[in-house]
Amino acid sequence: MKSSRRTFLITSIGVASTFALSRQAFADAPKVAESDPTAQALGYKADASKVDKAKFAKFVPGQECSNCSFFQGKPTDAYGPCPMFAGKQVASKGWCSAYNKKA
Structure with a gap:
């Protein structure tokens, strides 16, 4: 159970940071x-x-x-x-x- 929770948290953090980076990329778009x-x-x-x-x-x-x-x-x-x-x-x-x- 702990490993699936850890996997979920790691995946969630990755998705959230990707979203934040893509939002910044849009802000920097010409x-x-x-x-x-x-x-x-x-x-x-x-x-x-x-x-x-x-x-x-x-x-x-x-x-x-x-x-x-x-x-x-x-x-x-x-x-x-x-x-x-x-x-x-x-x-x-x-x-x-x-x-x-x-x-």
Whole structure:
């Protein structure tokens, strides 16, 4: 019984430290530039108030990365990971045409 408990504790510590390291890796990930080809294709703006409403008619004021279902940061984070921009962070106040309101 002791060995299985010890194995569990060692495994738990390893998983927790891996999670902490991956969270730090996300925090250190580069931020998406509006000049990035994917950003341009999706109409990404780091500041949603600067979205070209004529070009992106589906944009509605109030839509921001922080309230998009794809945003993987906390709502209070200034930047967070987004699967649309693999390995990069988007501004929580940003917007792109892949926007999908969180449920």
